[in-house]
Amino acid sequence: MKPRPLAAPHARAEALAPGAWLGLLGGGQLGRMFCMAAQVLGYRVVVLDPADESPAGSVANRRIVADYLDPKALATLADVCQGATTEFENVPSAALEFLGRTMRVTPAAASVAIAQDRISEKTFIAGHGFPVAPFAVLRTRADARRADPMLLPGVVKSARLGYDGKGQIRVATRDDVGRAFTAMGGSACVLERLVDLQGELSVIVARDEGGDLAAWPVAENLHRNGILDTSIVPARVGPALGLRAHTIAAALATALDYRGVLCVELFIAPGGELLVNEIAPRPHNSGHYTIDACVTSQFEQQARVLAGMPMGDTLQHTPAVMVNVLGDVWFPGDATAPREPTWSRVLAHPRAKLHLYGKREPRRGRKMGHVTCLGGTLDDALGTAAAIKRELGIPA
Numbered sequence: 549m550k551p552r553p554l555a556a557p558h559a560r561a562e563a564l565a566p567g568a569w570l571g572l573l574g575g576g577q578l579g580r581m582f583c584m585a586a587q588v589l590g591y592r593v594v595v596l597d598p599a600d601e602s603p604a605g606s607v608a609n610r611r612i613v614a615d616y617l618d619p620k621a622l623a624t625l626a627d628v629c630q631g632a633t634t635e636f637e638n639v640p641s642a643a644l645e646f647l648g649r650t651m652r653v654t655p656a657a658a659s660v661a662i663a664q665d666r667i668s669e670k671t672f673i674a675g676h677g678f679p680v681a682p683f684a685v686l687r688t689r690a691d692a693r694r695a696d697p698m699l700l701p702g703v704v705k706s707a708r709l710g711y712d713g714k715g716q717i718r719v720a721t722r723d724d725v726g727r728a729f730t731a732m733g734g735s736a737c738v739l740e741r742l743v744d745l746q747g748e749l750s751v752i753v754a755r756d757e758g759g760d761l762a763a764w765p766v767a768e769n770l771h772r773n774g775i776l777d778t779s780i781v782p783a784r785v786g787p788a789l790g791l792r793a794h795t796i797a798a799a800l801a802t803a804l805d806y807r808g809v810l811c812v813e814l815f816i817a818p819g820g821e822l823l824v825n826e827i828a829p830r831p832h833n834s835g836h837y838t839i840d841a842c843v844t845s846q847f848e849q850q851a852r853v854l855a856g857m858p859m860g861d862t863l864q865h866t867p868a869v870m871v872n873v874l875g876d877v878w879f880p881g882d883a884t885a886p887r888e889p890t891w892s893r894v895l896a897h898p899r900a901k902l903h904l905y906g907k908r909e910p911r912r913g914r915k916m917g918h919v920t921c922l923g924g925t926l927d928d929a930l931g932t933a934a935a936i937k938r939e940l941g942i943p944a
């Protein structure tokens with residue numbers, strides 16, 4: 549591998565000019581949208597993903613099918629790329645750290661390492677004085693047996709590898725906590741008190757090499773079965789709450805000394821108190837609307853920050869409602885065989901922007917695509933979203 553000079557931390561290193569190769573760890577839909585945005589700017593992207601076929605792999609300029617820690621694959625990335633990023637928060641941070649020795653990597657391995665473990669994530673967030681739901685760490689069965697009744701009813705979440713509500717079990721009693729801990733295979737978990745949710749918000753921020761911040765408007769998120777269903781932007785909250793959400797997100801990005809695009813998920817607790825739920829060290833599903841409704845999308849910003857280029861404006865020019873399209877849509881009623889939805893009915897709405905991720909196999913609960921409904925007003929966008937949900941058979 550060719551040695552390359554290391555940039556001093558925090559210095560604004562020379563920007564990577566379009567034409568440069570950017571490495572992407574992970575081949576999912578977030579990576580697919582990153583590839584497309586980076587390519588618009590003239591960059592070339594090489595995707596590393598263990599799967600033969602992946603949403604990002606099919607649009608990348610080059611792909612490597614291998615494990616994230618495969619030494620040959622990492623050596624190839626180090627040789628080909630001038631910068632690297634990730635679209636998948638469970639990518640081993642050691643892979644990012646290795647690449648970071650010879651190239652610009654955003655976000656840094658250390659930030660990803662914190663976010664990919666709920667224990668280090670919650671400990672970091674709470675330890676820096678940000679409000680979170682009361683929680684405890686469960687490392688052993690004894691911890692589960694001794695669980696603080698103040699945390700019940702609660703939810704046991706596996707410390708690692710959870711997403712879209714997977715790796716979570718609701719619990720009402722200490723016995724439930726013990727059973728949930730066992731069901732998680734006895735690996736480390738957190739027990740978190742159930743919050744009487746008044747709503748959920750997210751704030752996506754980008755922070756560049758020089759520490760400058762750019763934030764998109766606050767999104768209002770509706771979940772179904774632990775999976776994001778709809779994002780409404782701008783969120784229908786008062787200015788004071790919106791400002792607090794932005795302040796928390798910006799302060800968290802700064803506390804992490806973060807580089808890149810970061811999403812902060814927030815709960816609105818009774819009384820309007822904001823609690824940080826979790827952070828994602830990458831673009832986020834609740835920011836997909838930025839492609840169609842903002843001057844600069846979260847994916848373009850990811851490429852700009854990675855390249856060391858100036859950040860683009862995060863201004864939202866059009867009210868937007870994003871509806872996730874899950875595999876369920878292929879299985880109307882009790883259908884056992886998938887049936888392709890009638891996409892023309894979605895496209896018949898001229899202000900609806902359909903995004904499909906090119907996944908061949910629809911499965912219930914699997915994210916297959918999304919529709920961003922634009923509107924002259926938020927009410928218009930909500931109306932279009934409601935009509936499209938009806939047509940696709942997505943519950944209102």
Ligand SMILES: Nc1ncnc2c1ncn2[C@@H]1O[C@H](COP(=O)(O)OP(=O)(O)O)[C@@H](O)[C@H]1O
Nearest residue numbers: 681710711712713714740741742743771774826
């Ligand atoms: N403590 C809690 N109280 C109430 N609802 C919760 C709690 N934790 C999670 N949820 C619900 O489950 C969803 C998914 O949980 P989250 O911790 O964000 O995990 P994931 O990594 O799957 O997104 C949240 O967006 C929220 O709707």
Ligand SMILES: [Mg+2]
Nearest residue numbers: 712813825826
């Ligand atoms: Mg979440």
